[in-house]
Amino acid sequence: MKVLFAGGGTGGHLYPAVAMASELLKLVPEASVSFAGTKNGIEAVEIPRLGYRLHLLPVRGLKRGGSLRTFFSNIGVLSDFAGALYNALSLVRKEKPDVVVGTGGFVSAPVLLAAQLSGLRTLIQEQNAFPGVTTKLLSLLASEVHLSFSEARGYIRRRKGVFVSGNPARSFSAGDRDASRQGFGFRDSLPTLLVFGGSRGARSINNAVLQWIHEITAGANLVWQTGSLDYERIRAAVKPSGRLWVGPYIEHMGDAYAAADLVVCRAGASTIAELSNTAKPSVLVPYPYATGDHQRYNAKALVGTGAAMLIDDSHLQMPEAKQIVLDLLHDPGRLAAMSASCSRLAHPDAAVRLAERIIQLAKQ
DSSP states (O other): OEEEEEEOSSHHHHHHHHHHHHHHHHHOTTOEEEEEEOTTSTHHHHHHHHTOEEEEOOOOOOOOSOOHHHHHHHHHHHHHHHHHHHHHHHHHHHHOOSEEEEEESTTHHHHHHHHHHTTOEEEEEEOSSSOOHHHHHHTTTOSEEEESOGGGGGGOSOOTTEEEOOOOOOOOOOOOHHHHHHHTTOOSOOOEEEEOOOSSOOHHHHHHHHHHHHHHHHHSEEEEEOOTTTHHHHHHHSOOOTTEEEESOOSOHHHHHHHOSEEEEOOOHHHHHHHHHHTOOEEEOOOTTSGGGHHHHHHHHHHTTTSEEEOOGGGTTSHHHHHHHHHHHTOHHHHHHHHHHHHTTOOTTHHHHHHHHHHHHHHO
């Protein structure tokens, strides 16, 4: 069995594909797995590091906006896409995969379309509550479409072969709450707030927490992943404390989730999946410049079930934002109810289920 995964650019598009590939090889060790990507995406480093074959295709994404400059830039993008489609057709004819899996990113569109034009079976895995253009268009010809959010169904113009399977995300074993807190240097049995914004960080969240830090640590512990860009600035601005752990990156994220009573973070698809799988209440701050504002749609999916609260990025400096976080952090009854709602959205077996579907498609 041969499977070609097409997706990348960012970790949010790449790692679901990696998770599926890993589970697929556990189920069918003799399977041949390869990836298609671009030289500028995260896959150019990660896929070779993980030991998979990588096929590089030159392709760019369309720019948004109505300016004349954007129009002429997009002409070049469309020209590149035509070349990428030609290369993708050559790739699928050479590789002859039984199934092509698309997980989003610029490279996903030409490879999926090439596979569909070649009569191959294709599976689309959409991470976000608001599907991207590739998913909306190519889902019409896909063998199966797998969504992470039930809310995404409304944007798919077909009903047959569409499933809500969850988003393959990092899996964490259930850690011990007290032991995890001690691992961060905490000794007091206090509520614990986890704050993060990705490996590079989220400056608006960091700036807000820097203003709130005294009120937070007056009655709670704080685990704060600042990201690499803000770490030195924040480390110089805060005083060491037995109730504060601050670092550029959390190596053992499972311990951070186990220690936390409440999480403040962005609303990327992988983060939402991790919050759901660990049943963690959250205050979500959608990244305002995400394509199609998709993080807001992701956040609303949790807010609508009572699993999270939403604060606009532009409102973080308002006193009400701090009060929302502090009040929630010290309301164990509310946190327990949010945790229960969050757990009902979990799909911890998403990668395995999707790997099984790929195998079934390969047999057809």
